Amino acid sequence: MEKTLQELAEYIGGTVVGDPLIKIRGIMGIDEAQEGDITFISNDKYTKKIHLTHASAIIVSPKLKEIKKNLLVCNNPYLAFAKLVELMIYKKPTYAKGVDNSSKISKTATIGQDVSIQAYVHIGENTRIGNRVVLHPCVYIGDHCAIGDDTIIYPNAVIYHDTVIGQRVTIHSNTVIGSCGFGYAPDGQSYYKIPQVGITVIEDDVDIGANTTINRAALGETIIRKGTKIDSQVVISHNVEIGENSLIVSQVGIAGTAKIGKHVTLAGGVGIVGHIKIGDNVTVGGRSGVASDIPDNEIYLGAPALPIQRMRRCYVIIEKLPEMKEYIKTLEKRIEKLEASWKNLD
Structure with missing residues (x-):
């Protein structure tokens, strides 16, 4: 053109x-x-x-x-x-409408209009598939799920039972949604698995990259709010809530029950501990470790993450540590000499 x-x-x-x-x-x-x-x-x-x-x-x-x-x-x-x-440049892909004969669809499932359900797709009991949904080969969708209109799920993605996915959602290959959260109670000798009986909710217009895992809630909901974009190789644990229009970049890990605000950016490799709250309009720099709450409208960096201006000052000091160590050694020697001279005066 x-x-x-x-x-x-x-x-x-x-x-x-x-x-x-x-x-x-x-x-x-x-x-x-x-x-x-x-x-x-x-x-x-x-x-x-x-x-x-x-x-x-x-x-x-x-x-x-x-x-x-x-x-x-x-x-x-x-x-x-x-x-x-x-x-x-971009040419929007087109998909052949209909259901491939190799797919396995429960008799209790509800299938919308103009869908493209491709080879070896599995759709479980009482699951509802919306209009114009595209399910690429080997997608697995469990029982009692809901998939909204115009959603696209790429090959080998797995959607566990009782998962709710909104409209215009894109889920890339090998992503797993609704798997059990990592919950175990110590019994003195071993660990007793805590049943994960909640659900996972993905709201409208969410994009999810390849090889990402979003766990179901232990109780209640793990929820990704509308418009949020999640990169590949991200792990989101049970009962996490991510606010609207946030950006979660590759290799981020979010521990259970953390609450992430709206318009938040978590850069590559960020780790978030469980049971904390990150406010709205927050940016956390790459490879940072967040161990406590962050208020609204802040930029944090480092491990442990600190306000960016403070962490920049820390980095300046870190770069000078070898010289500072040598200087401290010289000071210690001078102090030893002074103490020795004072003792001689006594």
């Missing part, structure tokens, strides 16, 4: 600086872009590359509009990039 820069600006609601009639045929990263491509800058660290790229045009924020290049200026370059990829 070929568009003029002006046409692209009109599509995303941006402004052209430079030649509005230049032809754009593709979208590429700033290093790979060639003539005919449009690229974007959404991170300041790439600004130095703006004069090196071979792209015919660049999507930038208003603060870069004075650069002598063909520019598409908008307030959110990353969002504009996503919309243009969808316009010019």
Whole structure:
């Protein structure tokens, strides 16, 4: 698909600086872009590359509009990039409607209209599948589940019994939802397994990556609120609640009964202990360990996680520890000499 820069600006609601009639045929990263491509800058660290790229045009924020290049200026370059990829490159997959003969569907299950249920799918007793749902090969859905309209579940995903999944949810391959939480009571010699009799609820417009596990509640609900996006290889334990429109990045682990607010970002590798509360609009930096409550509107970093400005000061000290150790040794020797001289005076 070929568009003029002006046409692209009109599509995303941006402004052209430079030649509005230049032809754009593709979208590429700033290093790979060639003539005919449009690229974007959404991170300041790439600004130095703006004069090196071979792209015919660049999507930038208003603060870069004075650069002598063909520019598409908008307030959110990353969002504009996503919309243009969808316009010019992305082809929404289509699925053959119907139920594959190899699938095993309970007679008590309810199946909506225009579904695509592919090879070797299992659907349990009294489970309801909504309209236009796509179940890829080898998806397992247990008894008494509900799958909302327009949801897509990719191959080999497992949905345990009594799980509720909303509309327009995407669940990627090998993810497990509704498995038992890790709950054991010590009896003095061994551990007695606590029955996990709650459910798991995934609200509308949630995306869940591959190889992620979301446990059912011991009692009550484990719940992922609407609009939240969960990356691959995440573990969410029993009775966790994650608020609306949060971002949970790869390799995050959230222990049981933790409450995560809305618009929270947990960066890669973050660990959250159980029974704590993280407020709304919080960001926790990568590889951090959160062991206590975090109030609203904070940025935390480190293990244990601390407010980011305080942790940055700690990092500065950590870098100087070898020199500080040597300096302390010299001070100790000087003190020993002073003490020895005082004893001689006595």
